[in-house]
Amino acid sequence: MxxxxxxxxxxxxxxxxxxxxxxxxxxxxxxxxxxxxxxxxxxxxxxxxRVQRCSRCRSFTEEGRDPCDICSSPNRDRRSLCVVEHPQDVLTLEATGAFHGLFHVLDGVISPLDGIGPEELNLPALLQRIREEQIGEIIIATNPTEEGDTTALYISHLVKKEGIRVTRLASGIPVGGDLEYADRITIARSLRGRTLLESLE
Ligand SMILES: [Zn+2]
Known part of the structure; x- marks a missing residue:
């Protein structure tokens, strides 16, 4: 070679x-x-x-800036927490300018076929944040795939005990699609039209 x-x-x-x-x-x-x-x-x-994970939200941040700029910003709405699959989803949602809360990166979705169960995801940290921070609403922005929906329902059950409102992005994003490829207007509309997750059950 x-x-x-x-x-x-x-x-x-x-x-x-x-x-x-x-x-x-x-x-x-x-x-x-x-x-x-x-x-x-x-x-x-x-x-x-030079680019590492934020210890709070698990999104990417520059070396020496932990917590990341979003987590440490005084201008963010600390009552709403948007749960995403991957760090790059944070960028996608930020680009819409439609969300002003905080993020939490799961680092995947529940996918039995790939051998990924809830224990593989960044869920213990999510529960800890719900207990320690002043979060009033969890917005689940996993992709509208079967795995994304399963994960959303799992999280909804998990955090319901904590007495927190759980919503899911409205289905402006095509089923089976990927947040990364949805256009900004669609994502912004999905955020505005998010639904209470209980109604999906
Ligand atoms: Zn962060």
Missing amino acids: TVLEDLIQALSRLPGVGRKSASRMAYHLLQTDQEYNTRLARLIHGIQQ
Whole structure:
């Protein structure tokens, strides 16, 4: 295997990058200026040290900024907590500008087929936050998939005992879809039209 082939292989492991794109990228890198390559390599090399998880919401935050900017902001509505599957969902919801509360990242969804049960998710921390923080409403923004719905119901049962209002994003997002690909207006509408989860049962 050649060095170039190694690079193509490595690039094609990135999500959404097929072999053809990987090969195009590799040839581009080969012919671009060295400065760009050095900068890119340095950014990739340091990303896991420089961007870490927030100890409160588990979203990503820059090194030395823990809790993250959202968790430590005095301008957020601390009574509403939006529960999402992945850290990138925080970015998606933030981009809508429609939500001003706090976030909690589950790091996945319940998926028996993939061997992921509730114990694999970031749920103990959620319960702890509900008990320690002044949260009045949990908005569950898991994706509208079977796993997302199962997880939403599970959480609703879990937190009901704590006497907290639990809502789910309205179904403006296509069933089986992904929050990441929904447009801003749709997400904003889903937030406004969120439904009390009890009514789904
Ligand atoms: Zn945070």
